[in-house]
Amino acid sequence: xxxxxxxxxxxxxxxxxxxxxxxxxxxxxxxxxxxxxxxxxxxxxxxxxxxxxxxxxxxxxxxxxxxxxxxxxxxxxxxxxxxxxxxxxxxxxxxxxxxxxxxxxxxxxxxxxxxxxxxxxxxxxxxxxxxxxxxxxxxxxxxxxxxxxxxxxxxxxxxxxxxxx
Amino acid sequence: xxxxxxxxxxxxxxxxxxxxxxxxxxxxxxxxxxxxxxxxxxxxxxxxxxxxxxxxxxxxxxxxxxxxxxxxxxxxxxxxxxxxxxxxxxxxxxxxxxxxxxxxxxxxxxxxxxxxxxxxxxxxxxxxxxxxxxxxxxxxxxxxxxxxxxxxxxxxxxxxxxxxx
DNA sequence: TCAGATCGTCTGTAACTCAGACTATCTTGC
DNA sequence: GCAAGATAGTCTGAGTTACAGACGATCTGA
Numbered sequence: 001x002x003x004x005x006x007x008x009x010x011x012x013x014x015x016x017x018x019x020x021x022x023x024x025x026x027x028x029x030x031x032x033x034x035x036x037x038x039x040x041x042x043x044x045x046x047x048x049x050x051x052x053x054x055x056x057x058x059x060x061x062x063x064x065x066x067x068x069x070x071x072x073x074x075x076x077x078x079x080x081x082x083x084x085x086x087x088x089x090x091x092x093x094x095x096x097x098x099x100x101x102x103x104x105x106x107x108x109x110x111x112x113x114x115x116x117x118x119x120x121x122x123x124x125x126x127x128x129x130x131x132x133x134x135x136x137x138x139x140x141x142x143x144x145x146x147x148x149x150x151x152x153x154x155x156x157x158x159x160x161x162x163x164x165x
Numbered sequence: 166x167x168x169x170x171x172x173x174x175x176x177x178x179x180x181x182x183x184x185x186x187x188x189x190x191x192x193x194x195x196x197x198x199x200x201x202x203x204x205x206x207x208x209x210x211x212x213x214x215x216x217x218x219x220x221x222x223x224x225x226x227x228x229x230x231x232x233x234x235x236x237x238x239x240x241x242x243x244x245x246x247x248x249x250x251x252x253x254x255x256x257x258x259x260x261x262x263x264x265x266x267x268x269x270x271x272x273x274x275x276x277x278x279x280x281x282x283x284x285x286x287x288x289x290x291x292x293x294x295x296x297x298x299x300x301x302x303x304x305x306x307x308x309x310x311x312x313x314x315x316x317x318x319x320x321x322x323x324x325x326x327x328x329x330x
Numbered sequence: 331t332c333a334g335a336t337c338g339t340c341t342g343t344a345a346c347t348c349a350g351a352c353t354a355t356c357t358t359g360c
Numbered sequence: 361g362c363a364a365g366a367t368a369g370t371c372t373g374a375g376t377t378a379c380a381g382a383c384g385a386t387c388t389g390a
Contacts, residue, residue, distance in 0.1 A: 018220040019312060022292045023198055023213050024237070028315035030195045031238045033188055048188050055183040066368060072189070073196045075348060080370060102355045102368040127187045133317040138310055145299060145307045147184060150193035152298040231337060240379060245339060259338095267337040267386045 033130055040122045044115070045085035049074060051123065053082055054108060054116050057092045062105035064097065091115055198295055205287045209280070210250035214239060216288065218247055219273060219281050222257045227270035229262065256280055 018024045037048045044050050052072050056063070069079040083106065086092045091112035097103040108116065131139040183189045202213045209215045217237050221228070234244040248271065251257045256277035262268040273281065296304040 017224045018217050018237070019316065020308075021217065021220060021288075022295075022308060022311070023202055023288075024217055025308070025311035025315040026191075026195050026198055027213075028238060029311055030191050032314075033191055037188055048192075052183050052186065052189055055186060059182045064368075072183070073193060076369070077348070077371080078346085097368095100356070100368080104369070123186075123188075130187075131314070133313055134310060141306065142310045142314075143185075143187060143190070145303055145310070146187070146190035146194055149197075149296070149298055149307075150190040151184065229337075241338070242340080242379070243377085262337095265337080265387070269338070 029130075033127075036126045036130060037123060040126050041119065044119060045089050045091075046082045049082060050086055051116075051119060053079075053086060053106070054091055054112055055120070057086075057106045058108040058113050058116050062095070062107040064100075064103040065094075065106060066103075068106060086112070194295075198292075201291045201295055202288060205291050206284065209284060210254050210256075211247045214247060215251055216281075216284060218244075218251060218271075219256055219277055220285070222251075222271045222273040223278050223281050227260070227272040229265075229268040230259075230271060231268075233271060251277070 034048060037051075041047050041051050044054070046053065049072065053068065056068055056071070065079050065083060066076055069076045072079075074082070083092060083094065087094060090109060092106055092108050094104040094106060097105045128139075131142065134142065199213060202216075206212050206216050209219070211218065214237065218233065221233055221236070230244050230248060231241055234241045237244075239247065248257060248259065252259060255274060257271055257273050259269040259271060262270045293304075296307065299307065
C-alpha cells in the first residue's frame with residue numbers, strides 16, 4: 001500500500017510538514033526565548049532558571065526548595081546549587097522553616113528584590129521583542145493560552161503546577 | 166527606597182508572579198510536551214527530534230543536513246549521529262547531492278514513511294491530550310500563534326526558520 | 331589556479347541531568 | 361514514649377549530552 005502510493009500523495013495526505021508539528025513550533029519558540037533571555041540574564045546566577053527562582057522567592061509567601069523545584073520543573077539536586085549561587089550573590093536567603101526543621105524557606109533579600117525589579121523590566125522588553133510578529137491582542141492571547149496550559153497540564157494532580165507553594 | 170517600601174507592595178507593583186512569566190509558561194508546556202512525546206516516540210531513534218528529522222525527510226524536497234539542522238535547532242554534529250541512527254534503522258537514507266558533492270540529501274525510505282504515518286497519528290493524539298485544557302478553537306489558535314512565531318523569530322534573517330530547505 | 335568558505339564527520343572536553351546514598355527530621359502506629 | 365517508615369536537603373558519581381575545534385573533501389570567487 002505504501003509502496004504503491006505516490007510519494008507526493010503521501011506527503012500531502014498523511015504526513016504534514018514539520019512546521020505543523022506542535023512540538024517543533026514549541027521547541028523553536030522556546031529555544032528563541034532562552035537564547036534571548038540568556039543575554040539579558042547573563043549577570044544573574046542560573047540564568048533564566050535563576051530568574052524564576054528569584055521571582056518565586058520574591059512573590060507570595062516563602063516556600064520550600066522541593067515545592068519550588070517541582071513548580072519550576074527542575075531536579076531537587078539542581079535546585080540546591082541554583083540556590084547556592086543565588087545565595088552566594090546575596091540575592092536570596094535560606095531560613096529554617098519553623099514548622100519543619102528539615103525544610104528551608106526561601107526568600108529574596110532587599111538586594112534580590114531590587115535586582116529582580118530591573119531584570120524583570122529588561123526581560124519584559126525581550127518578551128515583547130520575541131512576540132513582535134504578533135499583534136498586541138494576539139500576544140496577550142498567547143500568554144493566556146500558555147499560562148492556562150502550564151497551570152493545568154501536570155498529569156498526576158491537575159493543579160500541582162498551578163499551586164506555587 | 167527598596168528597604169522602606171513594604172514587601173507586599175513591591176510584590177504587587179514591580180514583581181509579577183512567576184506564572185505571568187512567558188518563559189516559565191513556555192518551559193512548563195514544553196517540558197510537558199517532551200515528556201509525553203517521548204513515551205509515544207520511544208521506539209523511534211532520536212525521540213522527538215528523530216521524529217522531526219523523519220518528518221522533514223518525508224515532506225517537501227530533500228534537503229541538506231546542515232539546512233535541516235538549522236531548521237530544527239540542533240547542532241550539526243548532533244544531526245550527524247541523529248541521522249546515523251535513523252539510517253541504521255532503515256528509515257531514512259543519505260544520497261549525494263548531484264549539485265554539490267560535499268552535501269548529502271536526506272530522504273525517507275518507504276519504511277520510514279510508513280513508520281512516520283503511524284507515529285504521527287499517535288503523536289497527534291498526544292498533542293490533543295496536552296491541549297485538553299483548551300477549547301477546540303483555542304487549540305487551533307495556539308497552534309497558529311506558535312507557528313507564526315516559530316517561522317519568524319530567527320534573529321539573523323527573519324525567514325530562515327521558515328524556509329524548510 | 332589559488333585562497334577562502336562550506337559540508338559532513340570525528341574527537342575530546344565541558345556541562346548538564348539524575349539516580350542513589352546520607353543525615354536530620356517528621357509522621358504514624360503501637 | 362518509641363520504633364519504623366517517609367520526607368527535606370545535600371552530596372557524589374555515573375551516564376548523557378552539547379559543542380568547539382580540527383579535518384578532508386569540495387565549492388566559489390578572484
